[in-house]
Amino acid sequence: MTKDAKPLIRVEDLCKQFHxxxxxxxxxxxxxxxxxxxxxxxxxxxxxTFLRCLNLLEQPxxxxxxxxxxxxxxxxxxxxxxxxxxxxxxQHFNVFPHLTVLQNITLAPTLERGLSKAQAEEExxxxxxxxxxxxxxxxxxxxxxxxxxxxLAIVRALAMKPDVMLFxxxxxxxxxxxxxxxxxxxQDLALSGMTIVNVTHEMGFARELSDxxxxxxxxxxxxxxxxxxxxxxxxxxxxxxxxxxxx
Amino acid sequence: xxxxxQMIKIWTKxxxxxxxxxxxxxxxxxxxVFFGTLLGVLLALLPLSKIKGFxxxxxxxxxxxxxxxxxxxxxxxxxxxxxxxxxxxxNTQCVIVALVVNSSAYVAEVIRAGIQAxxxxxxxxxKSLGLSNKNMMIYIIMPQAVKNILPALGNEFINMIKQTSLxxxxxxxxxxxxxxxxxxxTFLAIPPLVISGVIYLVVITLLSKLVNTxxxxxxxxx
Numbered sequence: 060m061t062k063d064a065k066p067l068i069r070v071e072d073l074c075k076q077f078h079x080x081x082x083x084x085x086x087x088x089x090x091x092x093x094x095x096x097x098x099x100x101x102x103x104x105x106x107x108t109f110l111r112c113l114n115l116l117e118q119p120x121x122x123x124x125x126x127x128x129x130x131x132x133x134x135x136x137x138x139x140x141x142x143x144x145x146x147x148x149x150q151h152f153n154v155f156p157h158l159t160v161l162q163n164i165t166l167a168p169t170l171e172r173g174l175s176k177a178q179a180e181e182e183x184x185x186x187x188x189x190x191x192x193x194x195x196x197x198x199x200x201x202x203x204x205x206x207x208x209x210x211l212a213i214v215r216a217l218a219m220k221p222d223v224m225l226f227x228x229x230x231x232x233x234x235x236x237x238x239x240x241x242x243x244x245x246q247d248l249a250l251s252g253m254t255i256v257n258v259t260h261e262m263g264f265a266r267e268l269s270d271x272x273x274x275x276x277x278x279x280x281x282x283x284x285x286x287x288x289x290x291x292x293x294x295x296x297x298x299x300x301x302x303x304x305x306x
Numbered sequence: 307x308x309x310x311x312q313m314i315k316i317w318t319k320x321x322x323x324x325x326x327x328x329x330x331x332x333x334x335x336x337x338x339v340f341f342g343t344l345l346g347v348l349l350a351l352l353p354l355s356k357i358k359g360f361x362x363x364x365x366x367x368x369x370x371x372x373x374x375x376x377x378x379x380x381x382x383x384x385x386x387x388x389x390x391x392x393x394x395x396x397n398t399q400c401v402i403v404a405l406v407v408n409s410s411a412y413v414a415e416v417i418r419a420g421i422q423a424x425x426x427x428x429x430x431x432x433k434s435l436g437l438s439n440k441n442m443m444i445y446i447i448m449p450q451a452v453k454n455i456l457p458a459l460g461n462e463f464i465n466m467i468k469q470t471s472l473x474x475x476x477x478x479x480x481x482x483x484x485x486x487x488x489x490x491x492t493f494l495a496i497p498p499l500v501i502s503g504v505i506y507l508v509v510i511t512l513l514s515k516l517v518n519t520x521x522x523x524x525x526x527x528x
Contacts, residue, residue, distance in 0.1 A: 116430055143436030153431035157449045166445060167435040212431075219435055 064091040066125075067223055067254050068113055073122035075108055082108045084278040086122070090223065095255045097265035097286075100275035101301055106258045109275065110225050113256065114145040127222065143171055146216030150228040152208040154200040160187070160211055161196045164218045172219065179218070186214040190244050206237030210244055223254040230261060262305055266290050274298045312497040320488045320498070327484025328505055334398070334480055335467040338405040342466060343459070345406060346413025353418055354443075364414070371411035380404045380472055397476040405473075409466050416462055420455035421447060453524055460517030464510055471506075481505060 068090040075083040082105050090096055090113075098106045111117040113124060115131060115138050124132045131141045155163050164186060165179035174182070187193045190210040200208055209229060216224060226245065230238045242264055249255055249268050259265055265272055265286065272289040274282040274297075282295040290306075293299045317324070352364040371379065383404035388395045424447050432442040474482035481502050488498035 114434060116433060139433075139436045139438050141436075142434060145434070147431075147434035149427060149431065149434075151427055153425070153427035155428065155431070155446060167437060170441050170445065171436050171438070215431075216435065225434075 064093055066090065067092045067094075067127060068256075069125040070113070071123040071125070073109075073112060073124065074120045075105075075112060075117060076120045082278055083112065083119075086278075086280060088273070088280060090254065090256055092222075093252050093254055094270050095249045095268055096257065096271045096273060097269040098256065098258045098273045098275055099260070099262065099265055099289075099301075100273075100281070104276040105278045106275045107227050110227050110256060110258050113225060114142050114147055116147070139171075143167070143219050144222045145225060146213075146219060146221035146223070147225045148209070148212050148216055148227065148229045150231050152200075152205070152212045152232070154203075154208050154211050154215070156200050159197050159199055160192060160203070163200070163211060164215050167215070168218050183214070183218060186217055189247075190214055191240075204237060205233045206240045209233065209237075209241045213241075213244055213248075217248075223256065224248060226255065226257040226259070228258050228260065230259070260305070262290070262302075274301065276301070309497060309500070312494060313501055316488060316492060316494065316497050317501060320484075320491075323488055324481070324484045324498075324501060324505060327479065327481040327487075327502070328509070330478070330480035330483070331467070331470050331506075332509075334402060334405070334470045334473060334478070335463075337402055338409055338466050338470065339463050341406045342409030343413050345410035347417060349410055349414035350417035350421070354421070368411050368415060371408055372415075376404075376408050376469060377472055377475065379408055380475065383407070384476055398473070398478045401473045401476055401478050405466070405469060408469070409462070412462055412465070413459065416458045417451075417455055420458065421451040423454045424450045456524060457517070457521045460513075460520065464513055464517070467510060467513070468506070 066089040070086055070088045073083055073086040074081070086109065098110065100106050108117055112119050113126075115124065119132060122132070123130055126141050126145065129136065129141065131138055155166070158166060161180060161183055164183035165174075165176065168174045168179040168182065169176055172179075184193065184196065187196060190213065192207060192210055192214075195203060195207065195211075200211065203211065213224075213229075229245065230241050233241060238261070242261065245255070245257070245264075246268060257265070257269075267286070269286050271283060272286050273280050274289060274293075274295070276297050282289065282293065282298045289298065290302065293302055349364060349367065352360040355361075380401055384397065384400045387400045387403060428446055428450065429442065432446045437446070470480055471482040473480050474486060477483055477486075485498045485502040488501075489495050492498070
């Protein structure tokens with residue numbers, strides 16, 4: 060990642076309210092191409108809501124979100140098309156239980172990328188090989204472990220050939236022995252140059268892998284910097300307090 | 307033993323009355339199930355729409371039909387429909403319309419609840435992959451909702467069959483009316499009542515079995 064890389068996602072004065080509760084307060088931020096950004100912070104600090112506003116799974120109350128220079132918060136624009144380029148992985152996997160592993164991956168590419176079934180399957184098999192799930196291609200998700208489901212969810216998103224991957228606490232719902240496999244996949248992805256925004260509680264992972272760490276608390280980005288700055292020499296008292304509790 | 311003797315006597319003499327009554331019940335049930343389901347499915351689409359007015363319309367329709375007694379609704383259609391339409395209507399037609407309208411509300415609710423019971427994470431996953439709303443409904447939500455809907459719908463069908471007995475209030479030819487007919491000819495109440503009851507029981511038990519088998523098969527391929 061170079062410092063002068065183009066911004067891929069830009070957020071301007073983003074606010075999100077749920078009824079009386081203000082979750083995000085006037086956030087302005089950029090994610091640059093090829094950047095790996097980790098978002099850390101206490102629960103209820105707005106991390107997940109911020110991430111979900113990036114692909115408009117949450118509709119911001121006010122403010123603008125730009126993706127590849129296009130304002131996707133514009134009501135007139137077809138947001139589905141832009142979402143295809145923003146892969147997302149959820150804490151609870153959300154794999155499709157009624158489809159086989161292979162169908163989970165090929166569904167969106169055949170419907171929305173116009174691939175033939177054969178092409179989509181060919182691509183899917185390459186992806187499955189990459190995450191070590193080739194032998195599970197015809198299984199239904201109920202036969203998979205949590206870690207396998209999450210790896211499936213990752214390649215399902217990758218099959219749309221996204222320009223950015225959004226991870227919403229991808230390992231929080233996993234048994235400890237499964238965490239490593241999933242982190243390995245995300246790490247490989249980061250090393251391959253994918254732009255990644257990762258909401259995480261895995262501090263070691265954030266520290267090793269990120270180009271930049273955002274600390275969110277109380278609906279704002281309270282502090283940000285390189286992993287060395289945030290973990291080695293935090294400035295904000297809230298960051299210091301948080302890190303002292305989790306490290 | 308007197309009851310059994312009387313039942314046998316009545317059955318030998320009036321079996322055609324009961325059987326034609328059964329035919330009426332089955333016919334009315336089939337029509338109600340078919341059109342009630344069709345109308346119910348269409349209604350269930352209303353709350354999925356982005357148009358706010360449709361939600362209110364749906365809520366009003368469901369609230370009204372589930373909040374008033376079905377017998378009252380039958381009377382309403384029986385009195386109002388012939389006045390409202392320029393064509394001649396038989397009692398049977400009025401009653402069927404009422405049954406269809408009533409059951410459509412229950413079917414719509416079964417479908418709506420079945421769709422709503424699909425984990426919201428599925429919607430989010432589909433959206434995040436960039437699926438259009440239409441594709442999401444067809445390929446992700448409905449296939450999962452169907453497994454919630456079908457068993458409940460089976461029970462709804464059984465309810466519909468039992469409710470057709472209300473048509474006897476308007477002397478529409480069906481199984482409960484058969485009981486009334488035989489009672490007024492023979493001046494015996496209990497034996498024809500039991501005969502009608504047994505026929506209902508056999509039909510509904512068979513259908514329940516069918517619904518259960520179907521339900522089991524759905525669960526097997528889950």
